[in-house]
Amino acid sequence: MAMALVNLDFAEELKAYGVDTALECFNCGTCAAICPLLFEHFPRKMIRYAHVGAREKILEQAQDLWRCLHCGLCTRTCPRQAGPGELILGLRRFVLAHARRA
Ligand code: SF4
Numbered sequence: 001m002a003m004a005l006v007n008l009d010f011a012e013e014l015k016a017y018g019v020d021t022a023l024e025c026f027n028c029g030t031c032a033a034i035c036p037l038l039f040e041h042f043p044r045k046m047i048r049y050a051h052v053g054a055r056e057k058i059l060e061q062a063q064d065l066w067r068c069l070h071c072g073l074c075t076r077t078c079p080r081q082a083g084p085g086e087l088i089l090g091l092r093r094f095v096l097a098h099a100r101r102a
């Protein structure tokens with residue numbers, strides 16, 4: 001079952017970057033529908049990557065994280081309190097930490 005495809009290790013790793021809601025998302029798509037960017041299912045796509053632990057996808061598409069406008073609409077409308085806006089900021093910190101090591 002697709003929803004069972006979660007990566008507990010990556011969710012744990014993300015806590016160091018201020019993300020503790022990575023596993024709350026149930027992929028409903030509300031955040032992508034409300035996001036003013038209307039860009040490739042953003043931010044749901046990134047949340048999904050975090051959920052399943054697709055760290056290489058996040059690093060490959062890292063520049064997209066900097067498109068976020070911090071408007072907060074996604075976080076306010078998320079039915080699971082997954083904090084998608086904060087998750088995007090946490091993923092930026094994750095990317096920056098890994099870029100510095102590169
Ligand atoms: S609105 Fe919340 S639960 Fe729905 S896809 Fe976005 S982060 Fe996940």
Ligand code: SF4
Pocket residue numbers: 031034035036037042043067068069070071072073074075084085088
């Ligand atoms: S905070 Fe960022 S990701 Fe969330 S709705 Fe606003 S622009 Fe989109």
